[in-house]
Amino acid sequence: MATNASDEEVIQASTFRARCRIPVVSWCHPGTGAVLARSSQPFVGLMMNMRRKLYIADARPRKNALANGAMGGDSESSSNYFQSEVVFFGIDNIHAMRESFARLRDYLDTHGAASSDGMSSFLRHGGWTWGGGNLSSMSASVSTLGDSGWLVHVQSVLAGSAWIAGRIALESASVLVHCSDGWDRTSQLVSLANLMLDPYYRTFAGFQALVEKDWLAFGHPFADRIGLPSMSGTSFDLTRQSSTGSISSSPARQSSGSFTPQASNSSHAQNNYSPIFLQLHMLRFFLLFSH
Secondary structure (H helix, E strand, C coil): CCCCCCHHHHHHHHCCEHHHCCCEEEEECCCCCCEEEECCCECCCCCECCCCCEEEEECCCHHHHHHHHHHCCCCCCHHHECCEEEEECCCCCHHHHHHHHHHHHHHHHHHCCECCCCCEHHHHCCCCCHHHCCHHHHHHHHHHHHHCCHHHHHHHHHHHHHHHHHHHHHHCCEEEEECCCCCCHHHHHHHHHHHHHCHHHHCHHHHHHHHHHHHHCCCCCHHHHCCCCCEECCEECEEECCCCCCHHHCCCCCCCCCEEECHHHHHHHHHHCCCHHHHHHHHHHHHHHCC
16 A cells, blocks of 8 residues: 555545455566556546556456446446556456356266276377267367356456466556455456566465465355355254256265255355466466476
8 A cells, every 4th residue: 555545545436346345456567667466347537647567458358347337336438547458358257167167077977087097088099089989079079168168258358367477567557456356356357467577476385375365365155155154053064965967056076975055055156166276377387387
């Protein structure tokens, strides 16, 4: 926070952001002073004067941001921010990610079943038996993978993160990133941009610091997103369920030996489950091993 900002000013400014999540600096370029900041969506009425070029990266699709206006939310207008430009990344919300991940799992269950030694038929035979071993069946399986939408979602997050890093590194511009509440898509984008901009965060210690800084400290609901059951007394209320092949009936991986929350908590868990942190890990490994 600015040292000359009083507590009263900070509190007043927080009323213009969802969940009072005012812009906070996540990373500062050591050479140019350009910053990567994050927040939640604004409410109507916020205006700012900037001393350098400011990009405002709204992670949501534009239509979703406009729809949030009916519920009191909003998106910035460049007319309210001197030397600014608003960009929409079009990344879908946690519910779309959950449904896409369910389709991806169904695809893997169908075309990549593991044998008794735990190796999938695809890996065992170098991919030639994937989808049945002929070109038509392989084409069908690839089409099914595309229909899951998973690769499109992952690409959108990665492209948005690269765009953020590029504006800071190449233009010496500052970037403010937000989605709706500022703790899912925002955390993904800011974390991946940190990984691209700063080699420290590519180390084990650096990644630990990154998770603490941009996930834990900003209140990412880990328990909800990974589908952990609620606690009752001193033990978890768990019940064993059979495999159904659909994530809509359970937020956790459903197979023999898996556990899911009881019915009293399952509705809340299912609605809030989403593979947000899993996507971060996938893209992190992609970045680390693509060089």
